[in-house]
Amino acid sequence: MQTAIEILKPGLASTIQDAGRWGYQAFGVPVSGAVDDFSLQLANLLVGNSPEKAGIEFMLLGPAIKFHCPTFIAVTGGSCQPALNQKQIELNRAYQVTAGDVLTFKPMKQGRFGYLAVAGGVKTPAILASRSTTSRLQLGGLKGKLLADGDFLPLQPTYQLASLQWRHCDLPVQTPTKELQLRFIKGPQWASFSTAAQEMFCQQQFQISTQADRMGYRLSGSKLPIPANSMLSEGTVTGNVQITRSGQPIVLLADRQTAGGYPVIGTICAVDLPLLVQAGMKQRLRFQEISVADATKLLRQRIQFLQQLAATFQRQRYQLPIGPQQIAGQRIAQLFEA
Template sequence: MANFVKVIQPGLSTTVQDLGRPSHQIEGFPESGAMDKFSYKLANLLVNNHRNSASLEYVQVGPSLYFNCDSFIAITGGKVQATLNDRPIKQNEVVKVNSGSILKIGQMTSGNYGHLAFSNGGVITEPVLDSRSTTLRTNMGGLDGRALQTGDSVPIRDSVVMPSLQARKIAIEPEHIQTIHFVKGPHWQMFSEEAQQQFIEQEHQLSGQMDRMGYRLKGNKLPVPEKSLLSEGTVFGNVQITRDGSPIVLLADRQTTGGYPVIATIIRADLNRFVQMRSGEAFKFVETDMKSATQALVAQQKILNDTFENWYSNRYREPIGPIRRNAIKIAELIRANK
């Protein structure tokens, strides 16, 4: 029988996601993939997966799952009070799960997106266009191209070995976001100096119109260029200005092309923080340059690299290091028959 987790409660818009299919945008397919890529990569790193292994992404309410096999899991992203067999478990560290266990993630107290990673390769649905990511509006990828439903079986592999288990944790400090950095967009010069200044100086607020395609911002309307544009390709983090002067930040499931002028693009290092902001939260845009944006992304990646190096140096520590799988299974059988 195949190994799986059974969905008891699906949570809110829980889908299978990996790093998406950016190379297929040229063919008209949305990129999709994880919204908070830092949390996604961290979850995979914690359970010793490849960086592009598929995990479950949920929105504000996480799923409840029954495990029919042994596994190791990690929960990252928005803050939750998860339990395993009704006992509290921590985020941002590896948790051993025995067959027959029930995981309940529940309601987030902060943030929008969470990730649940499974060891030994993650969720193993059939790839579509080089990705297991779900694109809901095209019913593509993931589990039949849709969000999880009660009774679904999510395929995973069993796992009983986890190198440097005790060391696999990381402290993530909560932060109050007041600024989001951007680089000038391809149409920055089309906007008047008044519009440019207003974009930087005014406070922007997240509206209630938020999904994986984009977040609409509230604030004083920006003056809009009179010149019409042909449709151009879009990227994750583009800030388009609509005809009524409202900014929309394009995200993972955005359309592949757009005809609204792009005044700015949020830097990659800040996108993870931005997507976790909730409706009603306010911030200001701060301009930066490509060199600084690159340095910020390198510094963010260094957190993951340094964390891995620390775990690797502890790989031979108990309780689980490079021990043979059969030896662990035998030990479990002995304990069960005492």
Template sequence: MIKTIKPGLFSTVQDEGRWGYQAYGMPVAGAMDRYASRVANLLAGNRKGAAVLEMTMLGGAFEFESQCLVSLCGADMQPNLDGAKVPNWSAFQVAAGSVLSFDYVAAGCRTYLAVHGGIKVPLVLGSRSTYTRAGVGGLEGRPLKVDDVLRVGNDVGSRALPTTLPEQFTARYDQELTLRVVMGPQDDMFAPEGIRTFMESKYTVSNEADRMGYRLEGPKIEHAGAADIISDALPEGAVQVPAHGMPIVMMADRQTTGGYPKIATVIGPDLSWLAQGRPGDTVCFRSCSDREALEVLRSEENRYFEIERFLEEQQSLVWTAC
């Protein structure tokens, strides 16, 4: 059991999301940065899709009732175990009674804490993800608060050992992002100047950037005619442009449907980068073909394989040494 001493600014239990119920208006939710959360599970020896804790901007402090192995990935919140620094992108043992605490992010926005076995909260519609707007999933459908107790589950995938990932597998968060997009579904509703503005301008992440969507500010994107459509489904990463011409990138907690034209869709692997973006960061968009998007997706998958291989090698070294 893990006791919450300080909850942090906005900490929620998340897995890979509540897929399968968007037809009922149920948003997917799930970890915003899928790369960092998935790597955290690999490091913790968890099954893919085990629930992790997602902390935002300011981390919390947690007391561990029993000894366990935990891992940390994503933004660097200057983690500290009983007063001693611990590295980010690593797995380590925590002794019973130890306190793991976090501070403000040094770079990036979201940090993932995984525990060997995963966080155990009830499955709601097949997922443990918290969707706070409807009070669904996670811990009573809300962010953590003081004295909340997190239980450890049994989503174990493999043995896990303390280790730190080599730099090639970690992410460094830059304040200038370039996101690859596949044009459409409604790029035909924009004037050629509008498309050019979208592709060639630098946008800034506004203060309205949360799990639902990232509102960006910058040069106005011109529509060809009307700025609304008959409401339809909102794909993950959709870039909606309402009449005011400022793009909004739809994230994990996006509503299932929307009535603004979608000029483009940010590719899945690049959404993890945006999830680490903060107000004031800049965003540029670059159009890519479906083929290129699939290559990027494949290289993301390959990276997980390589991390798994690295972890297996580490383990075989340790077991031979014994």
């Protein structure tokens, strides 16, 4: 039997993503990687992986997946209602699966992107040291494509995971909000915008438009006056808010081009970017400026949060219940419930 997971139904825009293809932007190769990097990192930690391992990203509807070998899984991101063998399972919690188990999803109630991590990570071939998919360039993933039914993704069978019962994380539930607050740092072209444009950017309400994908989200709102002089193209960064010639913002995301010629008014804080990415169409939002030092502090707190979580799992391996007997218990309990 092949040690793999089999895609029974592809879901929507399902791709293999990891922490991205870093180191080749000078050749024009986009970074890609999980568009909600935090959710993939969390999913990885839950199954005992280092945060940069490759998992499956999907949009609005997850794939149906059959496991052909034992492993451990965790689902994070949008509320995608995962079910293992038709029994609902929780988000942000590790589960053991065995050969023959089937994982399915329902359409997301909230959020846009979901993530599935498997112990050891998905082992499709790495290109330029990354397994991330950039589908418009047929790069990475499985032949550079969105996942399709009948695809087999190789993985390493895993039989044990320390402190399985403790591997969960209670994240604050993201409830729908009338207006999302996104913190940003002034961008490299901030000063070339007029005071009026700067004030409009900080004060007016924007809305996520229908043009939103892994490359970027276009926002709509009152048009900003644009700088009179055009600029020379320069490198782009994920979270950049470019103002196009029409005066509307585009937020650049994982699949962004490496260089761009639109002025960047600001860059959304790394910790707030997943909030934008997971927000639905027509979500209203407002920008709020913070300092580089504060944004750095926030991002470091997030890194620490994940490191502490991983350390907690390490410590809990010595707490009862220990080891596989508990997994057997979990299985037996399921039998009685059924």
